[in-house]
Amino acid sequence: MLWPALRVHADGELTPDQVQQVLDILDLDPVPLTEGPGAWMSIAHGSRAGGDGTRLVLDLGYQEDVGWAFMLLFEGKQPATETVEEYRVRLRELVDRFGLRIISVEPAMTADEVLVMPEPGPDVPESGVGYSWDLPYQELDHLWNHLGLRHTAPDEVKAVKLRELTRTPVWRVAPERLRRQVAEFLDGVGPAR
Numbered sequence: 001m002l003w004p005a006l007r008v009h010a011d012g013e014l015t016p017d018q019v020q021q022v023l024d025i026l027d028l029d030p031v032p033l034t035e036g037p038g039a040w041m042s043i044a045h046g047s048r049a050g051g052d053g054t055r056l057v058l059d060l061g062y063q064e065d066v067g068w069a070f071m072l073l074f075e076g077k078q079p080a081t082e083t084v085e086e087y088r089v090r091l092r093e094l095v096d097r098f099g100l101r102i103i104s105v106e107p108a109m110t111a112d113e114v115l116v117m118p119e120p121g122p123d124v125p126e127s128g129v130g131y132s133w134d135l136p137y138q139e140l141d142h143l144w145n146h147l148g149l150r151h152t153a154p155d156e157v158k159a160v161k162l163r164e165l166t167r168t169p170v171w172r173v174a175p176e177r178l179r180r181q182v183a184e185f186l187d188g189v190g191p192a193r
Contacts, residue, residue, distance in 0.1 A: 002036030006072040012100035114160040140181040
């Protein structure tokens with residue numbers, strides 16, 4: 001079974017020639033992956049051996065309504081952090097090189113890798129989130145998983161997700177203790193970039 005170690009979601013246009021360049025740079029075969037997450041949108045993949053004998057698969061996916069997905073998958077033991085970070089750098093450079101725009105990177109390590117929903121406005125309707133706090137979270141430490149973050153995520157990544165949460169209507173009725181803890185955390189991190 002393949003499991004995701006890294007996912008880079010990007011938006012933008014690539015010509016067929018540019019797609020071939022991406023395949024060549026990443027050493028991918030133009031054969032869709034048939035297993036694992038993202039297989040439904042896979043257009044090319046390539047297997048490689050991790051430094052510790054782990055099987056790694058690098059996959060490129062595309063769907064017009066979704067965009068581009070670069071995924072590093074593994075089978076067996078999770079790859080070393082250094083390996084994942086090498087691919088993060090490599091894939092981000094590739095996205096920049098071809099003029100794509102990063103939508104999100106999972107797991108996020110910097111604020112610009114966090115998926116942030118647009119604020120409500122004339123072109124963006126207000127979220128359907130209700131006005132009652134039905135979540136079981138009363139403490140900030142318990143909220144990270146709900147936000148899709150690990151406890152070890154960098155503070156700047158946590159701050160982006162917390163700021164997004166505080167813009168929702170439901171935040172007005174969140175427990176006072178939790179709102180205070182979030183405000184203290186955000187004060188400690190500093191202003192948004």
